[in-house]
Amino acid sequence: MLGFLWSLVRPLCLLLIYWLVLGKFLRSPIPNFAFYLFAGLVAWDLFGSTLNAATTSIVSNAGLIKKVYFPREILPLATVGAGLVHFVLQMVVVFAVLVAFDYDFFGANLLLLPLAVTALVIFLTAMSLFLAAANVYLRDVQHLIEVFLLFWFWLTPIVYPISFAFDVFGGRTVLGVKLSTIYMLNPMTSVVAGFQRAVYKHPIVADAAGNPVRVLYQASMGTYVGRLLAVIVASSVLVWIAQRVFARAQGNFAQEL
Amino acid sequence: MSGGTPIVRVVGVSKRFNLHHDKSLKERLVSRAGLRGGNGGKSSDEEFWALQNVAFDLDESNTLGLIGANGSGKSTLLKVVAGILTPTTGYVERRGRMAALLELGAGFHPDLTGRENVYMNASILGLSRRQTDRYFDAIVDFSGIEKFIDNQVKFYSSGMYVRLAFAVAVHVDPELLLIDEVLAVGDEPFQRKCMKRIKEFQRDGRTIVLVTHGIDVVRQLCDRVIMLDKGEVVVDGKPQEATRAFRERYAAQVDEPDDVRGTGQVSIGEMRVTDGAGRPKQRFESGERLGFEMVVEAHEPVVDPVIGVAIYNHLDNLVYGTNTAMREVPLGTVSGRRRVCFDFGPIPMVEGQYFITVAVHSRDETVQYVWLERQVSFKVFSLSADSGVLHLDPTIEIEPA
Numbered sequence: 001m002l003g004f005l006w007s008l009v010r011p012l013c014l015l016l017i018y019w020l021v022l023g024k025f026l027r028s029p030i031p032n033f034a035f036y037l038f039a040g041l042v043a044w045d046l047f048g049s050t051l052n053a054a055t056t057s058i059v060s061n062a063g064l065i066k067k068v069y070f071p072r073e074i075l076p077l078a079t080v081g082a083g084l085v086h087f088v089l090q091m092v093v094v095f096a097v098l099v100a101f102d103y104d105f106f107g108a109n110l111l112l113l114p115l116a117v118t119a120l121v122i123f124l125t126a127m128s129l130f131l132a133a134a135n136v137y138l139r140d141v142q143h144l145i146e147v148f149l150l151f152w153f154w155l156t157p158i159v160y161p162i163s164f165a166f167d168v169f170g171g172r173t174v175l176g177v178k179l180s181t182i183y184m185l186n187p188m189t190s191v192v193a194g195f196q197r198a199v200y201k202h203p204i205v206a207d208a209a210g211n212p213v214r215v216l217y218q219a220s221m222g223t224y225v226g227r228l229l230a231v232i233v234a235s236s237v238l239v240w241i242a243q244r245v246f247a248r249a250q251g252n253f254a255q256e257l
Numbered sequence: 258m259s260g261g262t263p264i265v266r267v268v269g270v271s272k273r274f275n276l277h278h279d280k281s282l283k284e285r286l287v288s289r290a291g292l293r294g295g296n297g298g299k300s301s302d303e304e305f306w307a308l309q310n311v312a313f314d315l316d317e318s319n320t321l322g323l324i325g326a327n328g329s330g331k332s333t334l335l336k337v338v339a340g341i342l343t344p345t346t347g348y349v350e351r352r353g354r355m356a357a358l359l360e361l362g363a364g365f366h367p368d369l370t371g372r373e374n375v376y377m378n379a380s381i382l383g384l385s386r387r388q389t390d391r392y393f394d395a396i397v398d399f400s401g402i403e404k405f406i407d408n409q410v411k412f413y414s415s416g417m418y419v420r421l422a423f424a425v426a427v428h429v430d431p432e433l434l435l436i437d438e439v440l441a442v443g444d445e446p447f448q449r450k451c452m453k454r455i456k457e458f459q460r461d462g463r464t465i466v467l468v469t470h471g472i473d474v475v476r477q478l479c480d481r482v483i484m485l486d487k488g489e490v491v492v493d494g495k496p497q498e499a500t501r502a503f504r505e506r507y508a509a510q511v512d513e514p515d516d517v518r519g520t521g522q523v524s525i526g527e528m529r530v531t532d533g534a535g536r537p538k539q540r541f542e543s544g545e546r547l548g549f550e551m552v553v554e555a556h557e558p559v560v561d562p563v564i565g566v567a568i569y570n571h572l573d574n575l576v577y578g579t580n581t582a583m584r585e586v587p588l589g590t591v592s593g594r595r596r597v598c599f600d601f602g603p604i605p606m607v608e609g610q611y612f613i614t615v616a617v618h619s620r621d622e623t624v625q626y627v628w629l630e631r632q633v634s635f636k637v638f639s640l641s642a643d644s645g646v647l648h649l650d651p652t653i654e655i656e657p658a
Binding site: 061063064065066067068069070137138139140141144250251252254255 | 274280281282283285336339340341342343355357359364365366367378381382
């Protein structure tokens with residue numbers, strides 16, 4: 001049972017730190033900043049920490065792989081499963097807090113949540129299978145992915161509003177492609193935006209002085225749904241590819257470990 | 258039981274290993290850029306064929322022994338059969354529940370306790386929690402490590418590890434049991450226990466594949482033996498043939514005499530194994546007459562020495578030893594060269610290779626003039642299969658009692 005408590009400690013600490021540093025010291029312009037953080041962090045934590053664990057899942061179970069035959073996919077998939085259990089627990093805490101603070105979150109927006117979770121889990125599964133297999137052959141993948149996830153975290157609108165990034169990008173282009181378009185290609189942006197729309201609910205909120213702040217991704221509900229569906233479809237294809245790669249690679253796991 | 262179909266089919270299996278290649282993205286980039294000294298950026302993919310075109314069918318309720326020298330591919334073949342390694346070419350078909358004991362331990366996780374590992378292992382092998390509950394006490398009882406069952410297995414000794422692994426493997430009710438040389442780690446009582454269990458398995462009509470270096474184990478347990486050399490099957494047949502081939506092939510390697518000790522006052526030369534009548538002979542049938550001759554040369558006179566001969570088998574067990582004192586042959590003071598001939602008479606010994614150790618020492622054994630260990634060898638063949646040391650010729654009659 002204590003294990004479950006530990007699974008809450010890390011995200012709660014992160015939340016506390018970001019809230020203190022970004023919300024209070026740096027005075028984030030986002031009203032109800034803690035709730036905004038909550039929505040994004042809970043999604044990211046499922047993604048980031050699970051991906052880290054899944055990458056090493058085959059290598060750290062070398063003893064088992066070398067002795068017993070079983071479908072090797074079980075290891076990365078079990079990591080995703082364990083991540084999901086922690087995620088559900090964290091969601092319970094999130095909603096408990098929202099209710100306790102009497103935050104206005106209830107509404108049709110909540111319907112985005114299952115869609116966002118589905119998209120996240122499928123994308124995560126594809127990445128997990130692929131990286132777990134890659135790490136057997138190239139052991140430094142596990143270090144690379146840590147660094148990569150750091151970049152990825154900050155390039156996803158979790159602690160800042162997406163509109164701030166767009167304001168900086170302006171109309172700038174790279175090789176004829178708008179920077180904002182590239183930014184939106186990140187599947188985690190769609191997923192996190194979906195979480196935020198579902199949990200934080202309000203796209204535009206007035207700050208203490210009464211000025212409107214564009215907190216969330218400014219788009220219709222339909223666009224949100226469309227983006228999440230696109231992630232689901234693309235990730236499903238990725239899962240299929242990752243599974244093929246994994247099946248190919250697994251024949252030599254035992255000798256590479 | 259489904260009659261004709263084999264429980265394991267190995268079809269044209271070859272397995273290639275790439276020796277030392279780059280283990281990380283960094284190394285790969287560095288070697289691509291040609292920065293590494295020595296092999297100048299050439300990616301180092303030396304190949305090694307651990308198995309070459311191995312094929313056999315194994316029928317139900319057979320016990321197959323895999324033998325061969327170190328590095329001959331036995332363990333690789335077992336892993337391919339177990340499905341842990343995928344062959345480079347060819348394929349393996351298998352049916353039924355399989356339990357495998359490969360190189361120390363059956364896939365335990367070091368951080369889990371013995372109890373947790375038993376449950377995990379059993380579930381991987383396809384048992385439900387309830388089934389495992391039912392077997393659990395028997396497993397722990399068989400392993401004999403009740404006291405440590407709730408300790409993490411990383412604190413286990415290798416013997417405890419193997420005990421638990423074997424206990425799990427035999428209790429999950431497998432139709433096919435693969436064992437790789439693991440039993441050597443257990444102590445003698447446990448080894449006996451395992452042997453008994455394996456024999457029970459055979460009686461139940463289960464199939465066993467066994468990798469071993471112990472020729473005696475092969476004779477005791479197997480009804481078929483495959484001998485591998487450099488990844489190829491060289492013998493596939495009855496244990497008799499295979500163990501004979503095994504001994505012939507590796508006899509040369511153990512033939513070199515070791516160890517020469519002594520004060521140097523006496524030397525021994527011109528040793529040879531004979532037929533007891535002076536003619537040199539190397540190969541005997543059980544029950545044939547054996548003789549041995551040597552020339553003892555005393556460089557200075559030695560008073561009342563004892564000249565002895567001992568015959569050891571391939572396991573370095575003393576089979577027979579005698580000397581001039583035991584046979585009450587008086588020598589007096591010896592100087593100069595003497596030819597010494599032993600006639601052992603008929604030797605009722607089991608098939609195998611035997612080594613002769615010779616020595617000359619003082620009667621009270623305080624002074625060793627010369628001691629030559631495993632100087633010459635001879636071989637014994639027998640037409641019947643038997644195990645042990647002594648080749649007897651029993652007849653067995655069974656009548657209503």
